[in-house]
Amino acid sequence: MRRLLLVKALTRRNTRVAVAVAAIVMGAAVVCALTSLYLDISIKMSEELRAFGANFFVGPPPSQTTGQRGIDRTRLAEAIRTLPAEKLVGVSPFLYGLVRLDLGNAVLAGVDFVGLRKNSPYWQVEGGWVAVDFDERNAMVGRRLAQSMELKPGDAVTIVNGDRSFQTKVTVKGIVESGEAEDDQIFVNLSLAHKLLGLDGRVDFAMASLVAQGAEADALAADMNRRLPEIDARPIRKIARSDGQILDKIEGLMALVALIIVIITTLCVNATLTAMVAERAPEIGLQKALGATDRVIVVQFLTETAVIAAVGVSVGLVLGFALAQVLGHAVFSSWVGLRVAVVPLTLGISLISALVAAVVPVRAAVAVVPARVLRGE
Amino acid sequence: MLTRTRPLAPASPAGDAPPVIETRGLSKRFGSVAALDGVDITVTAGEFVAIMGPSGSGKTTLLNLLSCLDTPSSGHYLLDGIETAALDGAAQAVVRREKIGLVFQQFHLIPYLSAVENVMLAQHYHSVADRDEATAALARVGLGHRAGHLPSQLSGGEQQRVCIARALINQPALILADEPTGNLDEENERLVMALFQELHREGRTLVLVTHNPDLGALTDRVIRLNHGRLEA
Numbered sequence: 305m306r307r308l309l310l311v312k313a314l315t316r317r318n319t320r321v322a323v324a325v326a327a328i329v330m331g332a333a334v335v336c337a338l339t340s341l342y343l344d345i346s347i348k349m350s351e352e353l354r355a356f357g358a359n360f361f362v363g364p365p366p367s368q369t370t371g372q373r374g375i376d377r378t379r380l381a382e383a384i385r386t387l388p389a390e391k392l393v394g395v396s397p398f399l400y401g402l403v404r405l406d407l408g409n410a411v412l413a414g415v416d417f418v419g420l421r422k423n424s425p426y427w428q429v430e431g432g433w434v435a436v437d438f439d440e441r442n443a444m445v446g447r448r449l450a451q452s453m454e455l456k457p458g459d460a461v462t463i464v465n466g467d468r469s470f471q472t473k474v475t476v477k478g479i480v481e482s483g484e485a486e487d488d489q490i491f492v493n494l495s496l497a498h499k500l501l502g503l504d505g506r507v508d509f510a511m512a513s514l515v516a517q518g519a520e521a522d523a524l525a526a527d528m529n530r531r532l533p534e535i536d537a538r539p540i541r542k543i544a545r546s547d548g549q550i551l552d553k554i555e556g557l558m559a560l561v562a563l564i565i566v567i568i569t570t571l572c573v574n575a576t577l578t579a580m581v582a583e584r585a586p587e588i589g590l591q592k593a594l595g596a597t598d599r600v601i602v603v604q605f606l607t608e609t610a611v612i613a614a615v616g617v618s619v620g621l622v623l624g625f626a627l628a629q630v631l632g633h634a635v636f637s638s639w640v641g642l643r644v645a646v647v648p649l650t651l652g653i654s655l656i657s658a659l660v661a662a663v664v665p666v667r668a669a670v671a672v673v674p675a676r677v678l679r680g681e
Numbered sequence: 682m683l684t685r686t687r688p689l690a691p692a693s694p695a696g697d698a699p700p701v702i703e704t705r706g707l708s709k710r711f712g713s714v715a716a717l718d719g720v721d722i723t724v725t726a727g728e729f730v731a732i733m734g735p736s737g738s739g740k741t742t743l744l745n746l747l748s749c750l751d752t753p754s755s756g757h758y759l760l761d762g763i764e765t766a767a768l769d770g771a772a773q774a775v776v777r778r779e780k781i782g783l784v785f786q787q788f789h790l791i792p793y794l795s796a797v798e799n800v801m802l803a804q805h806y807h808s809v810a811d812r813d814e815a816t817a818a819l820a821r822v823g824l825g826h827r828a829g830h831l832p833s834q835l836s837g838g839e840q841q842r843v844c845i846a847r848a849l850i851n852q853p854a855l856i857l858a859d860e861p862t863g864n865l866d867e868e869n870e871r872l873v874m875a876l877f878q879e880l881h882r883e884g885r886t887l888v889l890v891t892h893n894p895d896l897g898a899l900t901d902r903v904i905r906l907n908h909g910r911l912e913a
Binding site: 308309312313589590596599674678679 | 741745748750751770771774775777778779785787789791792793794798801802803805806807810847
């Protein structure tokens with residue numbers, strides 16, 4: 305009988321119930337979408353901010369006493385292995401030196417082209433990237449240097465080392481434009497740079513791109529420094545700090561929007577339930593006259609509210625996840641993953657919202673005086 | 682928990698039958714207005730009593746007190762031996778479902794429940810809803826064939842008979858009817874009163890509130906109210 309009453313009470317008032325369900329769907333969808341984004345945003349933000357370049361420096365300590373330049377390549381590899389693989393997007397060593405090209409001197413940078421490409425997504429490249437890190441026949445040239453040397457993609461250029469003891473001819477694979485010092489440099493494979501500069505096995509430093517925010521990046525640097533004292537690792541403050549600050553502001557804004565939507569949802573559900581109770585006052589009066597206690601009336605209305613909320617949350621979760629994808633694509637141009645935590649969180653917030661919305665209507669139902677409503681007052 | 686109390690009155694009008702209703706000094710005030718003023722009545726088991734009086738005489742107030750839908754300002758009301766005047770809301774609800782069957786002038790059937798489901802509703806609050814029993818109760822009032830119909834598909838007389846079946850389903854000690862024929866035509870009025878008389882012959886205790894002297898004449902006894910007091 306209880307189920308019969310529940311089903312018929314809800315299905316008979318399908319318009320009002322639909323309004324209440326729609327309100328909860330809206331609230332749950334927004335909570336679900338924003339929670340999904342909230343849980344994904346640190347990764348998304350790091351990815352976005354990495355578009356501005358590498359965010360982690362690994363080099364020799366400032367007061368190096370070994371007398372040798374830079375750091376040993378194998379020690380660098382050890383240092384990089386201390387970083388969690390899932391956080392590491394790309395890493396490239398750098399070895400700098402002065403060389404002579406066909407039309408004049410230039411700064412040569414020995415790099416790992418695969419890592420450099422991942423670290424430098426904002427570089428504008430005419431032609432193409434050197435695709436593999438063992439390619440010693442191709443090079444990339446900065447925009448300003450290319451202009452002064454009259455080079456374009458496909459041209460051959462001879463590189464001669466400082467004491468003219470070694471020279472090689474490479475093909476310009478791409479012209480790069482970063483807007484910074486790289487525009488005046490020529491980039492070759494690190495092995496070739498070793499040969500040209502006579503610094504076999506050494507690198508000046510390495511730059512890495514990590515999916516990590518300020519405090520997390522600090523911790524990774526501290527861990528690396530502890531394990532390898534001869535290494536100086538540090539996050540690049542400008543990006544890491546702004547990363548955290550922007551993240552805090554966006555998360556706060558999302559929480560505020562979610563709170564406002566939940567309040568609006570609560571008010572909307574409250575208005576609908578209040579109207580339902582007013583409409584059902586004679587029915588409630590009759591139930592009381594037949595012997596229903598206040599507790600029975602409270603349980604009945606809370607059950608109805610819970611059913612409305614359950615339907616609303618179920619639909620809201622699906623719509624919310626779809627909304628998260630729309631927002632993910634609009635803001636970060638990527639999918640937002642489904643986190644298990646989103647489901648209980650959305651369910652909990654929506655149910656609490658619905659139950660809060662039901663407090664006043666349930667009190668009104670309990671306050672119905674059967675003697676009055678049965679007389680039509 | 683409901684407890685029984687010793688009867689207040691020395692004897693009932695019908696002789697040895699125990700009192701089902703016994704009020705002493707029953708009063709109800711709404712602000713400074715006395716809607717009911719020191720009413721003493723006794724209705725014994727098996728009696729069919731009419732409460733009559735002009736508008737504003739206190740009939741509805743008395744019926745609300747007798748049906749435990751309201752509490753008196755002062756006085757005592759023993760229903761089937763239970764002092765109800767001091768009961769709280771929850772205990773009053775228990776008394777209503779255990780002891781009283783209510784018949785309303787406006788029927789008060791739930792519009793989205795069928796006739797049999799409306800009867801089952803009273804069973805549900807009393808104990809356990811039983812469709813067969815509820816259908817039998819409808820058959821008892823001549824509506825076995827209309828059990829699956831919604832109130833909107835029934836005539837006024839049929840709706841009132843569903844209301845009576847609902848009042849009877851839990852075998853209450855007392856049936857209280859408030860102007861039960863007030864919304865019915867003559868033919869249905871006759872049918873409903875015939876049903877009440879039949880219930881009376883079966884030994885049920887009925888109290889009927891009416892302003893119609895012809896209906897009052899069909900009962901064992903008429904209690905007359907005027908300005909909240911019993912007429913001598």
